[in-house]
Structure formats: C-alpha cells, structure tokens
Amino acid sequence: MSTSPRTLFEKVWHQHLVAEPVGEPTILYIDLQLVHEVTSPQAFEGLRLAGRKLRHPERHIATVDHNVPTTSVQDRLVIADQIADAQIKALRKNCADFGVEFFDTEDSQQGIVHMIGPELGATKPGMTIVCGDSHTSTHGAFGALAFGIGTSEVEHVMATQTLPQSKPKTFRINVEGELPFGVTAKDIILDIIGRIGTDGATGFVVEYAGSAIRALSMEGRMTICNMSIEAGARAGMIAPDEKTFAYLKGRRFSPTGAAWDEAVAHWSSLPTDEGAIFDRELNIDATKLAPSVTWGTSPGMVTTIDGIVPMLTDAKSDADRKGFERAYEYMDLKPGSKVEDITVDAVFLGSCTNGRIEDLRAAAKIVSGHHVATTVRAMVVPGSQHVKKQAEAEGLDAIFKTAGFEWREPGCSMCLGMNPDILAPGERCASTSNRNFEGRQGRGGRTHLLSPEMAAAAAITGHLTDVRNWKK
Amino acid sequence: MTPINELTSTAVPLPLPNIDTDQIIPKQFLKRIERTGYEDFLFYDWRYTFDAKGNTTTNPDFVLNKPEYKGSQILIAEKNFGCGSSREHAAWAINQYGFLAVIAPTFADIFFSNAGKNGIILVRLSEADVETLLQRSTANPQHKITINLEAQTVTDDQGFRAHFDIDPFRKHCLLNGLDDIGLTLLHEDKLDAYEERHNKEFWSAPKYAA
Numbered sequence: 001m002s003t004s005p006r007t008l009f010e011k012v013w014h015q016h017l018v019a020e021p022v023g024e025p026t027i028l029y030i031d032l033q034l035v036h037e038v039t040s041p042q043a044f045e046g047l048r049l050a051g052r053k054l055r056h057p058e059r060h061i062a063t064v065d066h067n068v069p070t071t072s073v074q075d076r077l078v079i080a081d082q083i084a085d086a087q088i089k090a091l092r093k094n095c096a097d098f099g100v101e102f103f104d105t106e107d108s109q110q111g112i113v114h115m116i117g118p119e120l121g122a123t124k125p126g127m128t129i130v131c132g133d134s135h136t137s138t139h140g141a142f143g144a145l146a147f148g149i150g151t152s153e154v155e156h157v158m159a160t161q162t163l164p165q166s167k168p169k170t171f172r173i174n175v176e177g178e179l180p181f182g183v184t185a186k187d188i189i190l191d192i193i194g195r196i197g198t199d200g201a202t203g204f205v206v207e208y209a210g211s212a213i214r215a216l217s218m219e220g221r222m223t224i225c226n227m228s229i230e231a232g233a234r235a236g237m238i239a240p241d242e243k244t245f246a247y248l249k250g251r252r253f254s255p256t257g258a259a260w261d262e263a264v265a266h267w268s269s270l271p272t273d274e275g276a277i278f279d280r281e282l283n284i285d286a287t288k289l290a291p292s293v294t295w296g297t298s299p300g301m302v303t304t305i306d307g308i309v310p311m312l313t314d315a316k317s318d319a320d321r322k323g324f325e326r327a328y329e330y331m332d333l334k335p336g337s338k339v340e341d342i343t344v345d346a347v348f349l350g351s352c353t354n355g356r357i358e359d360l361r362a363a364a365k366i367v368s369g370h371h372v373a374t375t376v377r378a379m380v381v382p383g384s385q386h387v388k389k390q391a392e393a394e395g396l397d398a399i400f401k402t403a404g405f406e407w408r409e410p411g412c413s414m415c416l417g418m419n420p421d422i423l424a425p426g427e428r429c430a431s432t433s434n435r436n437f438e439g440r441q442g443r444g445g446r447t448h449l450l451s452p453e454m455a456a457a458a459a460i461t462g463h464l465t466d467v468r469n470w471k472k
Numbered sequence: 473m474t475p476i477n478e479l480t481s482t483a484v485p486l487p488l489p490n491i492d493t494d495q496i497i498p499k500q501f502l503k504r505i506e507r508t509g510y511e512d513f514l515f516y517d518w519r520y521t522f523d524a525k526g527n528t529t530t531n532p533d534f535v536l537n538k539p540e541y542k543g544s545q546i547l548i549a550e551k552n553f554g555c556g557s558s559r560e561h562a563a564w565a566i567n568q569y570g571f572l573a574v575i576a577p578t579f580a581d582i583f584f585s586n587a588g589k590n591g592i593i594l595v596r597l598s599e600a601d602v603e604t605l606l607q608r609s610t611a612n613p614q615h616k617i618t619i620n621l622e623a624q625t626v627t628d629d630q631g632f633r634a635h636f637d638i639d640p641f642r643k644h645c646l647l648n649g650l651d652d653i654g655l656t657l658l659h660e661d662k663l664d665a666y667e668e669r670h671n672k673e674f675w676s677a678p679k680y681a682a
C-alpha cells in the first residue's frame with residue numbers, strides 16, 4: 001500500500017485511532033497517563049461515584065511534585081500545610097485503591113511528573129501521553145504525542161484509556177544553523193513565543209525541526225517542547241533519532257533484547273516523510289539568536305538581554321497595548337529602560353523546563369568561583385531525585401552551596417509557589433521556569449524567565465546579565 | 473451537566489487579553505480535593521486586596537465586586553482567554569460563581585475543552601464585536617445580552633446581532649447535557665478490537681516487562 005508523505009504527528013495520530021464516529025470527535029487511544037496530586041483527586045472521586053475502575057492501571061504512573069516542600073526531607077515527611085498534606089495523602093490512597101504505581105515523596109524516582117516519565121523510560125517515541133498538567137508537552141521531545149488535559153478528561157482516560165479529540169492542525173518550525181555562544185534551548189523557545197505570540201500556535205501541534213534542534217541534547221529538546229503550551233500549542237514534537245534511542249537504552253521501563261531492536265525499528269519509521277505538508281511553517285535562523293529574557297507578565301513579552309523594555313508603540317494590537325500597560329505597572333518597569341539594569345531579589349533554578357542535570361551543569365560552570373550577590377536569595381531545586389543524586393555525585397551541590405545557593409529537595413517549588421517557596425509581594429525573580437504570569441511565584445511577585453546560565457549569572461551580579469560577556 | 477439553550481443576562485466586562493488560569497483561580501485553591509466550593513476564589517487576587525499583615529479586603533474597583541454586576545451569567549474578555557495551566561478548577565470556579573457563558577475573540581485550547589465538560593458556553597466573536605459588547609456592558613451594567621445556542625446567535629436590545637460558530641458535537645452535548653465517558657463507552661466494541669491489536673505492539677506499553 002502506498003501512502004502519501006506523512007508528518008510525525010499524523011503517523012502517531014493514525015496509529016492511535018480507536019473510532020471515528022460521524023459528527024463526533026475522534027476517539028484516540030492513550031498509551032500512558034501521568035498523574036499528580038493536584039489535578040487527580042476529583043477524577044478518582046468521579047470514578048468512585050460512578051462505580052468505575054481504571055481500565056488499565058498499568059498504563060498509569062503517579063508521583064507528587066506540586067505541593068511537596070523542598071526545604072528538607074524532614075519537612076516532607078511531616079507536611080505542615082494541612083490541605084497540601086491531605087491532597088498528597090489522597091493520592092497515596094487513590095493509587096493504592098485503584099492499583100496505580102506511585103512514586104512517593106522519598107522514592108528514589110520521585111520528581112516533577114515531566115521529569116520522571118523520561119527518566120523511567122516510560123516516555124517513548126510514538127506513544128500518546130496525557131497528564132492533567134499543561135506542560136505534558138515536554139514528552140513530545142521523544143517523538144510522542146503528549147498533551148495536557150483537564151480533570152474531567154483525566155477521569156475519562158482512567159475509565160476508558162481513550163480521549164475524544166478533534167484533530168489539530170500541524171505547524172513546523174525549522175530552526176537552522178549553529179547557535180551562537182551563550183544561546184540555549186530556552187532562548188530558542190522564548191524567541192519563538194515572542195515571535196508568534198502566546199496564542200500563535202493555538203489549535204496546532206508544533207514539530208520543531210532543523211539542524212539547531214537536531215544538535216540539541218534530549219534535555220534541550222525537552223526544554224523546547226515543554227514551553228510549546230506557552231505559545232498555545234496542543235503539543236510540541238521532535239523526531240526521534242539516535243540521541244533519543246541512546247537516552248532510552250537501559251532505562252527501567254525500556255524494552256530489552258530483541259524487543260529493543262524491534263522498538264528502534266518502529267521508532268525509526270516515525271520521522272516526518274520527505275515532502276509531507278504542514279498547515280503552517282516558520283523558519284528561524286539560529287545564528288541570529290541572542291539570549292532571551294521576559295520583561296512582562298506573559299511569556300510572549302520577551303526581549304533580548306542586551307535590549308530594552310519595549311515601548312507601548314511596539315505593541316501589535318489594541319489588546320496587546322492594554323496588556324503592556326498592565327505589565328509595566330505590575331512589573332514596575334519603564335518602557336525603554338535597559339534590561340541589564342533590572343536588579344533581582346531572588347533566583348530560582350529548577351522546574352520541568354530547566355531542572356535537569358544538563359541545566360545544573362551549565363549553571364554550575366557560571367557560578368564556580370563566584371558568590372551570590374548579598375542582595376539575592378538564590379536556590380537550586382533539582383527536578384527529580386534522580387537529577388539530585390547525579391548532581392551530588394558530580395559535586396555540583398558543593399559548587400552551588402559554596403557560592404551561597406540553597407540546595408533543595410526535588411519538586412515544582414517556586415515554579416508555581418503552591419508549596420512554601422514563594423516570592424514576597426514586589427520581589428523580583430530571575431527564574432528558569434516557564435510562566436511569568438502575575439502572582440505565579442507568589443502574590444505580587446515579579447518573574448523574569450531566562451536560561452539556567454543567565455539565571456546563574458544574575459544570582460552572582462544581582463541584576464539581569466548578558467552571559468555572553470561572562471568572565472571566569 | 474444541565475442542558476442549556478437560551479441565556480439572557482447582563483454581562484461582566486473584563487477588557488484584558490491573555491487572562492490566564494492563574495488569574496481565574498490562583499494556585500492556593502488547587503490544594504482542595506473537592507470539586508465544588510470554588511465560587512469564592514474566582515479571580516481571587518483581583519477581587520481582594522491584601523495588606524502586609526495578611527488581612528484581606530474586598531477591592532471595590534474590581535468589576536465583580538460592583539453591586540450592579542451581581543447575578544450576571546455572562547463574562548466578556550479579550551483574546552486568548554483561559555491560557556496557561558490546565559487546571560479545570562478555572563472552569564469550576566467560573567461555573568460555580570454563576571457564569572454560564574464566556575464571550576471572547578479566542579480561547580486557549582485546554583480551557584476550551586474544560587469549559588465544555590462543565591456546560592459553559594464559549595462564544596467566539598470577532599474582536600470588533602467583542603469590543604462593542606465590552607463597551608456596552610461597561611457603559612451600562614444593566615445591558616442585557618442574549619445567547620441562543622440552537623440558532624448560534626448573540627443579540628442585544630440595541631440591535632446587536634452576531635452569529636457564532638460552534639462545533640456541532642459540542643453543541644449537541646451542551647443542548648442535551650451529555651456526559652463524555654458514557655458517550656465513549658458506546659464505542660466499546662471498537663475499543664476492545666483496537667486493544668486486541670494495540671496491546672501486542674509492545675512499543676506502546678509505558679512499562680516494558682521482558
């Protein structure tokens with residue numbers, strides 16, 4: 001049978017079609033659902049009320065990340081916040097009652113849900129993966145179709161292992177050329193969001209392609225896919241290749257022996273065929289990129305580190321102008337002021353965007369031999385137990401601690417401040433996370449998103465700093 | 473879900489783009505394990521002001537706190553409403569506060585789907601039409617808007633009339649108050665057949681066991 005050239009997305013979509021009822025959304029099979037404490041309790045409750053079970057408990061993996069304190073193991077064992085504690089206990093009980101494998105607070109595999117899927121080898125190319133969390137797009141870095149869903153949908157997947165879905169459109173973003181010194185995966189994705197806007201990819205699945213994407217490590221690819229949702233995309237995907245296979249080989253849930261070879265053969269058939277047509281394409285010249293940083297309260301409000309806070313006249317529409325005006329006020333910034341002059345009170349290195357080993361290595365390189373500015377509170381929160389252990393084995397924890405950073409236990413931490421790690425009103429933070437919404441890191445807190453290297457440099461100097469000029 | 477067809481109500485104007493789910497319901501309320509009781513937390517950080525001691529006061533300037541907008545069942549905002557986190561709590565809070573419909577030029581994907589699951593009608597109108605309605609509802613809090621789902625129209629008593637598009641399946645579910653799981657299970661034979669094949673494709677298994 002000959003078929004016309006197809007995209008990576010179309011192949012994965014097609015392989016998961018259960019039914020296409022006329023006049024209704026397609027029923028899509030879901031290979032894996034990841035579960036965390038915040039968006040699951042009402043789903044389990046719904047099942048109980050309806051007398052339903054999980055159709056495939058073995059296609060579920062659960063952990064705790066959003067609510068767990070990251071200060072110390074002791075604080076995690078006895079959680080002071082009673083409502084958070086109740087939510088974690090509810091997940092523990094729900095997993096036991098419904099037969100879901102659960103990586104509890106002190107399990108050696110605990111971590112941010114989007115970290116542990118890949119680390120366990122549960123995330124693999126060609127799969128469909130969902131989670132009640134918008135940054136599920138992260139898993140697309142492996143060539144999986146992965147997207148965030150709401151709690152009713154979580155319940156739907158639990159009960160049926162499927163989801164009714166309308167077919168998204170396809171959007172390829174080609175990033176070609178070699179990245180200049182000091183420019184990272186984070187800068188690529190911030191630049192893209194700045195270019196197309198926070199709703200620029202709404203209704204699309206984005207495939208990131210081109211030599212600059214292929215040159216990235218799996219960690220860098222995850223950083224890119226992670227923030228697809230910040231451009232409104234349903235999902236982000238990157239074609240699996242030798243790097244993907246090398247990352248997965250030998251992981252706990254990866255196939256072995258003959259099954260491994262068969263899996264690699266299947267995965268190798270997934271990349272977009274030559275000549276396949278996308279609904280939309282965008283080309284980006286990687287050689288022209290600079291380190292990016294957000295200045296406002298939406299990830300699309302982005303500029304380069306050597307730039308200025310944009311003028312009101314830079315806003316593209318009336319609605320954007322209103323957004324800009326509000327952002328100047330909330331962020332306490334004047335249009336036209338130099339980005340490098342912005343001083344920070346806090347630095348947060350972590351999250352499912354940049355809490356991986358490679359991120360910590362890059363930041364440690366900047367930090368080594370320096371000390372955190374006296375005006376800055378800086379913390380490193382490894383994204384998972386696995387990353388924490390690896391970093392400690394490499395001595396990165398010592399570098400950070402000597403420089404005056406706090407070295408924390410794994411979790412979401414100050415990415416969203418649902419746990420004790422929050423900014424005080426008016427405090428300004430250089431953060432490697434993915435959202436700079438009003439109050440995201442604590443009510444009244446101000447967030448600047450940037451790469452781990454730039455966050456590390458800001459911690460040392462006390463202001464946003466161009467890492468390209470960094471002297472050892 | 474309660475079936476819904478026609479809705480006539482005053483409307484609350486929120487003339488801002490990119491209103492994200494963190495604003496709709498801040499994270500501290502996501503720790504609850506219940507599915508109800510979110511109405512008091514809707515737009516919490518905008519509805520209240522907070523002093524250094526942690527005291528909370530109602531913010532009289534925020535539109536939801538203005539008595540003339542009490543009881544409104546329609547919310548109007550600018551583009552990309554509901555962006556950000558996937559929290560369905562945002563849809564619960566909007567719904568439980570008493571809103572049955574939101575009008576905006578565009579909505580973020582996940583919010584769009586969450587709203588549908590909670591029987592909230594999302595109406596997409598052109599930026600110009602949204603602007604008109606925002607202005608009328610701001611100038612006159614008594615300004616009434618009618619949304620008719622069957623006819624897919626938005627009208628008011630000053631001659632405003634706009635047609636909106638809605639996916640026929642979503643319309644059918646809203647009109648009849650249908651639950652999704654039940655609908656999917658109508659296709660269980662196909663699901664069984666699919667799994668019969670698919671579960672042998674070990675590359676699809678999250679946990680490979682030799």
Ligand code: SF4
Binds near residue numbers: 065352353
């Ligand atoms: S680290 Fe932040 S973005 Fe990632 S899952 Fe946790 S809260 Fe969400």
